[in-house]
Amino acid sequence: MAADQDRWQLLLFPDAASSVAGSVDTLFWTMVVVCGLIVVLVFTLLLVFSVRYRAGARVDRTPSPKLFNNRWLEIGWTLPVLAGFLVFFGWGAALYVDIFDPPARDGEDVRQVNVIGKQWMWKFQHPEGIREINDLHLPVGQTVELRLTSQDVIHSFFVPAFRIKQDVLPQRYTRLRFTPVKTGRFDLFCAEYCGLSHSGMVGKVVVMAPERFQAWLERRDRGESPAREGERLFRQYGCSGCHGAASRVNAPDLVGLYGKPVPLESGDTVTADAQYLRDSVMFPSRQVAAGYPDIMPSFKDQISEEDLLKLLAYLQSLDESSRADAPRQQETDAP
Numbered sequence: 427m428a429a430d431q432d433r434w435q436l437l438l439f440p441d442a443a444s445s446v447a448g449s450v451d452t453l454f455w456t457m458v459v460v461c462g463l464i465v466v467l468v469f470t471l472l473l474v475f476s477v478r479y480r481a482g483a484r485v486d487r488t489p490s491p492k493l494f495n496n497r498w499l500e501i502g503w504t505l506p507v508l509a510g511f512l513v514f515f516g517w518g519a520a521l522y523v524d525i526f527d528p529p530a531r532d533g534e535d536v537r538q539v540n541v542i543g544k545q546w547m548w549k550f551q552h553p554e555g556i557r558e559i560n561d562l563h564l565p566v567g568q569t570v571e572l573r574l575t576s577q578d579v580i581h582s583f584f585v586p587a588f589r590i591k592q593d594v595l596p597q598r599y600t601r602l603r604f605t606p607v608k609t610g611r612f613d614l615f616c617a618e619y620c621g622l623s624h625s626g627m628v629g630k631v632v633v634m635a636p637e638r639f640q641a642w643l644e645r646r647d648r649g650e651s652p653a654r655e656g657e658r659l660f661r662q663y664g665c666s667g668c669h670g671a672a673s674r675v676n677a678p679d680l681v682g683l684y685g686k687p688v689p690l691e692s693g694d695t696v697t698a699d700a701q702y703l704r705d706s707v708m709f710p711s712r713q714v715a716a717g718y719p720d721i722m723p724s725f726k727d728q729i730s731e732e733d734l735l736k737l738l739a740y741l742q743s744l745d746e747s748s749r750a751d752a753p754r755q756q757e758t759d760a761p
């Protein structure tokens with residue numbers, strides 16, 4: 427039966443459905459083969475020696491002076507083994523960097539999806555505004571970047587067919603970048619024990635041909651993009667009262683902040699990445715921007731993870747060009 431066959435394949439050779447899956451498999455199988463050969467060698471010698479030198483067998487048992495305390499023999503087997511392990515280390519490290527910290531390629535259209543893990547489900551929000559629970563629809567061939575966080579305990583985002591796994595932590599953003607290369611429905615698991623219904627925290631990543639994905643987008647009720655919703659929240663939570671252009675409060679201008687270095691009151695300089703922006707809102711006194719009073723209130727218990735991700739999408743979308751059509755520009759123009 428086809429279904430059974432799928433199951434069997436899933437156990438031994440899961441689909442290789444992302445651009446990194448092939449490289450992970452090559453490393454894995456090379457290690458299996460090398461370790462397998464060593465096992466065969468060790469067990470063959472074990473068997474040969476135990477038969478040859480068994481009790482009562484008449485063989486020469488005097489230690490060979492040539493082999494005993496032979497420095498070159500010691501060096502000869504230690505160094506190649508060390509070199510072998512270093513090769514695996516280098517190979518694994520390079521692959522790790524490739525998966526978890528890929529260099530940004532210029533002009534690449536990366537699809538940013540927000541992911542929230544909570545007991546016991548996965549919540550997704552697409553850049554178009556579409557929300558999903560436990561299902562994540564993606565177009566084949568386009569690189570995706572997930573920004574992941576947890577609303578409660580530690581979870582882990584694991585898609586075996588993509589050979590990717592990333593911890594999902596409360597109060598922290600982690601990211602995961604991959605390119606699906608095969609259409610189909612792939613299992614998504616939580617790979618970190620997270621309480622009673624941990625085993626039920628499963629979903630599917632549905633990878634579709636670009637045209638079909640486009641049609642799927644059209645069919646769904648889009649709502650607003652996270653950045654758009656974030657803009658509204660920015661006013662709703664009173665951020666604009668201090669950070670708006672018309673504000674009289676001495677608060678930093680947030681336009682173009684994302685990705686830039688920020689000098690802090692403490693003398694350090696940090697990069698305004700997602701984590702920094704998050705901490706600025708949740709724990710404003712931890713890292714105070716240089717030259718500003720430490721008066722921003724903490725929004726720790728007021729803003730949900732969802733809203734925070736939207737605020738972040740909004741802040742990320744603010745560049746000099748957005749200043750021109752920003753509504754607060756008109757406020758400053760007014761006499």
Ligand code: HEC
Pocket residue numbers: 660663664665666667668669675676677678679680683688703706707710711713714715718719720721722723725737
């Ligand atoms: C009472 C005024 C006030 C309110 C309300 C306020 N902020 Fe701030 N914010 C500040 C001040 C002052 C600073 C600079 C001192 C610091 O870093 O804590 C700041 C710093 C920041 C920074 C870091 C900026 C930098 O240049 O490093 C971010 C990001 C930020 N605020 C976002 C927000 C968001 C989002 C909201 C709404 C949820 C908000 N703020 C609400 C006054 C405010």
Ligand SMILES: [Cu+2]
Pocket residue numbers: 543546580581582616617618619620624627
């Ligand atoms: Cu979980």
